[in-house]
Amino acid sequence: MSKKTRLLSALLCLLVLLGSMTLTASAISFTVGNNIGTGKVQTTENVGLTTDGKVTYAKATYTDSGSRTQAVYALEFNPKTSDYLPYVYSKYTGTGSSTYNTAIQAEDKYGAEVIGGVNATFYATATGSTYAGYWVHDGRLAQATAGMQNDIITFSSGGEVRIVNSKLDFKLYLNGREISSKGGSGIIHVNKKSVVDNVDDRFYYWDAECGTKTDSLIAGTEILCKKLDFGELSIGNTLKGEVLEVRADSYYSAVGKDEFVLYVKNGSPLQASVTNAKVGDIVEIAVNEMIEASKPYTETANTSLAAQYPIVKNGVADLTESLSQLGAEFLNARAQRTSIGLKEDGTVLFICTAGRNITDGATGLTVYELADLM
Known part of the structure; x- marks a missing residue:
């Protein structure tokens, strides 16, 4: 039986509005008092987003070692052992749209069922497009540039994940x-x-x-x-x-x-x-x-997205490649951050952190701090 595609492209801050479900034992969760980053968890929300407990959401706020407020949001699921797949989509690929409106469009246009999601890629305001790479949804090439070469995360319709x-x-x-x-x-x-x-x-x-x-x-x-x-x-x-x-x-x-x-x-x-x-x-x-x-992976992928700036390799923070691409000033700046992590068992983890005092009064993480968090 083929997987049921579930769009993961709604605003993360809306996930808690979808209602509390049963959490599975292995689901991601935060606990007040536990260490996180350079501080301790002060407030938490741990929510199951689906009745089968296969998609979970967790949020934590904490004060870091510099007395700065920080907020972390996490979404976790395993496409290999569930009916849920990532769905990379933008309402307007060339100019962009809010993540929420993108989710509504995908529901109306492609029949996707929104569970939750995150702004998933870097965006260049000078070119109106992703900096590098391409994305695929439903097997269709939605955005690309000829001749660019970089790592891509592919998801098959059966939930197999590859970085190629x-x-x-x-x-x-x-x-x-x-x-x-x-x-x-x-x-x-x-x-x-x-x-x-x-x-x-x-x-x-x-x-x-x-x-x-x-x-x-x-x-x-x-x-x-x-x-x-x-x-x-x-x-x-x-x-x-x-x-x-x-x-x-x-x-x-x-x-x-x-x-x-x-x-x-x-x-x-x-x-x-x-x-x-x-x-x-x-x-x-x-x-x-x-x-x-x-070819066996990119030609058969149901979903693909760019894996552009690696910050963790084999469970260890490693920003050597990203430093060469982005520079030290970018990596040390505090801002909102988004990252995707892949576990050995096929679990996919989306992490989003607040920044620039826009949400939850958080100043934001450096990329080095994000890597340590992952």
């Missing part, structure tokens, strides 16, 4: 003729937005993952296509579409259900490759995993 190194490449064809850029991919971004002065010469792909409008900001050629054969953009497969409309000098145009838009800006060298595109033409987009050993 992944690099995606896109092949774009119009009526069987490949459109490439300097020998490489003709497509650069999938459902990502670029600021006006940073729009790439290569093609952008948008579908309903970004909403009802494309995220293009300057005029270009937009080719609206209908998805054929019930296809979706997915790793290891080719999406086929039929051209419905070619829009010249267009941007921020409509895209509907079972449709996608290919956009290339005015003045791009690639614009000439679609000068003669017309209604009825066939567009094909192949998504290929370039790391051979990762």
Whole structure:
């Protein structure tokens, strides 16, 4: 029997409103007086979020060694031994939306049942997208950038969890003729937005993952296509579409259900490759995993998300890689933090900490403190 997908993308602060259920013996919980971080737990909430006790939520507040108020929120479940899977989704992939509104949209649009969740990825305000990596939900590639290589957490429909190194490449064809850029991919971004002065010469792909409008900001050629054969953009497969409309000098145009838009800006060298595109033409987009050993996992994943900044390895705090990527100033700053942990038995743990005096009066943790907490 296949797993039942449960969306884990509602605001963590709302979880306690869902009602108290029975807690399993192995569920995460906090106890007043126990050590946590550099202080002792002062207040707690330990809640079962499902009637079977398989998804649990816990909250603790404490005063750290610097007399600062801190708050920790935790969500735990095991996709291997339960009917619950992570579900990575954003209401508008290119521009973002509140986590709560994203959850409502996923319920309405995809029939997901919301249990709880967390803001799950770094977001670049300059590009309107994740810094690196990609995400997948329901097996569909929701957001990606060609050529980026980094670690990805994959979840199979059976709940198996893997961390693999992944690099995606896109092949774009119009009526069987490949459109490439300097020998490489003709497509650069999938459902990502670029600021006006940073729009790439290569093609952008948008579908309903970004909403009802494309995220293009300057005029270009937009080719609206209908998805054929019930296809979706997915790793290891080719999406086929039929051209419905070619829009010249267009941007921020409509895209509907079972449709996608290919956009290339005015003045791009690639614009000439679609000068003669017309209604009825066939567009094909192949998504290929370039790391051979990762194909069995990325091509079959129900859910995938970037594992971008490791802070714990094999149960020990190790920030060497993150220090090289983010720098000491970032790691030592106090702010809200989100992390995901994977236990040996397949249990998934989401940790969120409050910061900047926004919630529970908490000043926030450094990344080093977050690593020690994990």
